[in-house]
Amino acid sequence: MSKILFKKQLSKDVFLMRLHAPLIAEERAAGQFIILQINDDYGERIPLTIADADNKEGSITIIFQVVGKSTLQLSEKNVGDEIPALVGPLGRPTHIEKFGTVVCVGGGIGVAPLHPIAEALKHAGNNVITIIGARNKELIILEDEMKNIADEFIVCTDDGSYGRKSLVTEPLKEICERSPKPDMVIAIGPPIMMKFCSETTRPYGVFTQVSLNTIMVDGTGMCGGCRVNVGKDVKFVCVDGPEFDGHKVDFDNMMARLNSYKELERESHSCYLEQEIKNKEALQ
Amino acid sequence: MSHMTPEQLSENAKQLIVDYLSKIDELKTKDRMKIPAQEMPAQDPEIRSHNLDEVALGYTMEQARIEAMRCLQCVKKNCVDDCPVKIDIPRFIDHIAHGKIDEAVGVIKEASLLPAICGRVCPQETQCQSNCTVGKALKDVDKSIAIGRLERFVADWERATGKIAIPDIKPETGKKVAVVGSGPAGLVVAADCRREGHHVTIFEAFHKLGGVLRYGIPEFRLPNDIIDKEIETLTAMGVEFKTNFVVGRTRKLTDLIDKDGYNAVFVGTGAGLPMFMGIEGENLVGVFAANEYLTRANLMRAFEKGKADTPIYPSKKVAVLGGGNVAMDAARMAKRLGAEKVYVVYRRTEVEMPARREEVLHAKEEGIEFLFLQNAKRVIGNEKGRVKEMECVRYELGEPDASGRRRPVLIPNSEFTLEVDTVIVAIGNGSNPLISQTTPQMNVNKWGNIIVDETQKTSVDRIFAGGDIVLGAATVILAMGEGRRAAASINKMLAEEIEKQKL
Numbered sequence: 001m002s003k004i005l006f007k008k009q010l011s012k013d014v015f016l017m018r019l020h021a022p023l024i025a026e027e028r029a030a031g032q033f034i035i036l037q038i039n040d041d042y043g044e045r046i047p048l049t050i051a052d053a054d055n056k057e058g059s060i061t062i063i064f065q066v067v068g069k070s071t072l073q074l075s076e077k078n079v080g081d082e083i084p085a086l087v088g089p090l091g092r093p094t095h096i097e098k099f100g101t102v103v104c105v106g107g108g109i110g111v112a113p114l115h116p117i118a119e120a121l122k123h124a125g126n127n128v129i130t131i132i133g134a135r136n137k138e139l140i141i142l143e144d145e146m147k148n149i150a151d152e153f154i155v156c157t158d159d160g161s162y163g164r165k166s167l168v169t170e171p172l173k174e175i176c177e178r179s180p181k182p183d184m185v186i187a188i189g190p191p192i193m194m195k196f197c198s199e200t201t202r203p204y205g206v207f208t209q210v211s212l213n214t215i216m217v218d219g220t221g222m223c224g225g226c227r228v229n230v231g232k233d234v235k236f237v238c239v240d241g242p243e244f245d246g247h248k249v250d251f252d253n254m255m256a257r258l259n260s261y262k263e264l265e266r267e268s269h270s271c272y273l274e275q276e277i278k279n280k281e282a283l284q
Numbered sequence: 285m286s287h288m289t290p291e292q293l294s295e296n297a298k299q300l301i302v303d304y305l306s307k308i309d310e311l312k313t314k315d316r317m318k319i320p321a322q323e324m325p326a327q328d329p330e331i332r333s334h335n336l337d338e339v340a341l342g343y344t345m346e347q348a349r350i351e352a353m354r355c356l357q358c359v360k361k362n363c364v365d366d367c368p369v370k371i372d373i374p375r376f377i378d379h380i381a382h383g384k385i386d387e388a389v390g391v392i393k394e395a396s397l398l399p400a401i402c403g404r405v406c407p408q409e410t411q412c413q414s415n416c417t418v419g420k421a422l423k424d425v426d427k428s429i430a431i432g433r434l435e436r437f438v439a440d441w442e443r444a445t446g447k448i449a450i451p452d453i454k455p456e457t458g459k460k461v462a463v464v465g466s467g468p469a470g471l472v473v474a475a476d477c478r479r480e481g482h483h484v485t486i487f488e489a490f491h492k493l494g495g496v497l498r499y500g501i502p503e504f505r506l507p508n509d510i511i512d513k514e515i516e517t518l519t520a521m522g523v524e525f526k527t528n529f530v531v532g533r534t535r536k537l538t539d540l541i542d543k544d545g546y547n548a549v550f551v552g553t554g555a556g557l558p559m560f561m562g563i564e565g566e567n568l569v570g571v572f573a574a575n576e577y578l579t580r581a582n583l584m585r586a587f588e589k590g591k592a593d594t595p596i597y598p599s600k601k602v603a604v605l606g607g608g609n610v611a612m613d614a615a616r617m618a619k620r621l622g623a624e625k626v627y628v629v630y631r632r633t634e635v636e637m638p639a640r641r642e643e644v645l646h647a648k649e650e651g652i653e654f655l656f657l658q659n660a661k662r663v664i665g666n667e668k669g670r671v672k673e674m675e676c677v678r679y680e681l682g683e684p685d686a687s688g689r690r691r692p693v694l695i696p697n698s699e700f701t702l703e704v705d706t707v708i709v710a711i712g713n714g715s716n717p718l719i720s721q722t723t724p725q726m727n728v729n730k731w732g733n734i735i736v737d738e739t740q741k742t743s744v745d746r747i748f749a750g751g752d753i754v755l756g757a758a759t760v761i762l763a764m765g766e767g768r769r770a771a772a773s774i775n776k777m778l779a780e781e782i783e784k785q786k787l
Contacts, residue, residue: 023534040491042585044593070593085491087528092721217579217594218499220489220530221716224558224573234567236557239717253567256669260569261595268593 002086004079005059010141013066015075022058024088030116031094035219037085044070047216049113063112068265069272090219091242096120100183101127105168105197107189108134111142114188122149131171137162169200176204191255198246210246212237228254290325290341297346321427322351329649333619336503336587339646348437352381355429362415368765371395388438397475400510403436406761409641450520454481459778462546464531467495468760469552469751469767474523476771487529495554499583502613532722548774551749556716565663570671574614574710581617599706601625603674605660606710607637614708615652626652631659631692663707673701712757740770
């Protein structure tokens with residue numbers, strides 16, 4: 001059981017919550033994630049990256065986007081409500097050291113897991129360049145937080161409603177062309193964005209680390225649902241990752257696997273919405 | 285196999301028993317050998333392949349007593365020798381024959397804590413029933429005394445009476461034992477250590493208890509009520525449970541000792557990453573490890589469509605790779621989830637299948653098709669990256685190898701394709717990497733299994749291990765046996781420390 005201590009809506013579909021989880025707050029490091037369930041019997045296990053933690057309060061922060069029934073139900077929870085199952089921290093922490101110049105690229109909701117990593121990299125003495133992007137202004141999150149730790153900060157939107165009108169790959173390419181090249185790129189966001197960031201840096205030979213959010217059930221190295229092709233190997237995101245060399249990840253296969261249940265999920269989401277509407281009508 | 289209804293079996297037994305009861309103490313070996321072996325009542329295959337209810341329904345009292353009367357009460361007890369926990373089998377069976385079921389309970393509980401579970405999932409035909417004198421004399425292992433069914437009968441009888449005895453607990457010692465994992469090994473350690481008066485905490489990564497008993501073995505073979513009952517008993521004994529707790533991640537293993545004051549730790553984290561065939565197309569959409577498929581269906585309740593939020597792949601034609609219990613469970617679950625055709629593809633023949641005999645027979649009755657001496661070569665996908673067929677190859681049995689087993693030999697150019705939309709891989713598990721990843725000082729072998737000595741002690745002080753994390757993929761009863769041995773070592777270590785403190 002884990003109580004919701006704080007809740008804030010960041011944009012139309014994006015929410016931030018602080019959850020009471022003192023042990024996880026104590027043990028977690030940048031790059032790790034949790035799994036939660038909003039129903040102990042029939043709930044789905046939702047993996048979410050830890051965006052921040054507060055040891056004093058004994059809390060962790062999660063930021064999530066409503067994409068289906070479970071995340072919609074989570075967004076309907078309020079301060080004081082309990083999350084019946086919360087487990088973590090899972091996955092290997094990000095390896096942090098002084099690399100030199102690191103470009104941190106965050107797309108959409110991916111800025112949430114990127115923030116603690118960028119922060120840790122800055123703390124380790126790196127020159128941190130941050131690029132954050134989203135489809136439109138409304139979907140930009142954690143702008144101030146990212147700006148505060150960045151030595152250089154770029155924000156872009158697909159539609160030009162805020163910042164530079166471009167995909168994140170454009171400024172990323174320009175930075176790769178600088179001399180000296182950046183020492184490393186960390187890209188976190190939707191799979192397609194991570195794929196294109198990796199393709200952008202590949203010709204420049206800049207190591208690009210991506211953080212994968214695949215289908216997962218247990219998240220502790222038992223079910224094998226999270227497997228991805230990395231180079232010639234099959235890796236398991238929950239115990240080998242979530243971070244991998246973007247130049248080696250088979251994104252196309254990963255994206256196909258992510259869509260395994262898409263139709264079923266769409267069905268379940270619309271059923272749930274219909275039911276909600278009926279319930280509300282009944283109340284009225 | 286013709287399916288006899290439970291009513292027919294019960295009626296037959298009722299008629300038979302009258303005769304035998306009158307001469308129960310005069311039965312000669314010859315008479316006993318003539319008593320018909322009692323078939324296990326089971327749900328009708330057509331009905332059960334659409335529900336999750338338990339397939340085997342259990343003996344009636346009459347059936348159990350008749351089956352028990354078949355036992356010759358041998359002086360040399362082969363059955364006991366072949367039982368991993370050494371239950372005094374002839375003695376408990378004799379109590380059943382005489383209708384003294386509560387005494388039979390007592391005999392079993394001397395050696396086994398979880399008879400309702402073992403009676404259901406132990407591979408009896410390779411253990412206690414393998415060298416049964418009756419089976420040998422009748423030249424048919426299936427005609428051995430049905431020890432497992434009798435064990436289950438006794439355990440179910442005890443549960444039905446609602447008076448499960450809570451074992452005596454010795455006075456509190458003030459020592460603390462941490463048990464990592466609530467599967468069969470962990471449950472046994474918890475019970476054995478708690479009985480000695482130590483405080484016991486079980487840490488479980490999942491939100492529900494039972495480990496593989498819950499996420500792996502389907503309810504049609506082991507209903508959740510039975511696991512719940514065993515856990516209730518542990519709770520009544522004062523065992524503490526912490527779910528959603530991943531030792532290694534939520535807390536370092538060694539921190540349990542260094543920071544949280546546990547005096548001993550037992551690691552029973554069970555099976556790890558599933559093995560795959562290493563063939564082309566294995567990551568296509570529609571290829572699952574049996575672990576994932578079964579966890580979705582069992583633990584996450586995906587079988588209850590509309591209620592459960594966890595989706596399960598909508599399959600019409602399924603190929604299951606492997607020949608063990610997990611393969612049988614996955615195949616039968618796929619059928620129950622609505623698959624029209626389910627194949628079990630196995631490289632050897634039926635004789636070599638490691639699955640429990642009863643599960644194979646049940647699977648056949650339910651219409652699962654077995655493709656023996658065949659194996660997957662590659663999985664072929666459609667333009668969306670989803671499974672559309674599987675290419676297979678055929679084998680034949682070659683000359684016996686050093687172990688006397690005839691090895692399957694590939695038949696050249698024997699390729700053929702099987703039209704399937706789902707492939708479930710059930711060829712075993714590697715070790716769980718979490719503990720070794722986060723406890724580098726722990727010695728593991730090249731497969732990642734924890735190395736223990738004959739007392740189940742690991743290379744790290746005060747830490748013991750057992751079950752699949754040590755054995756690789758094994759059985760419930762072997763895990764329990766390891767748990768029992770580990771608990772004895774922990775209890776001994778703690779008793780010595782308590783003695784020293786007194787001096």
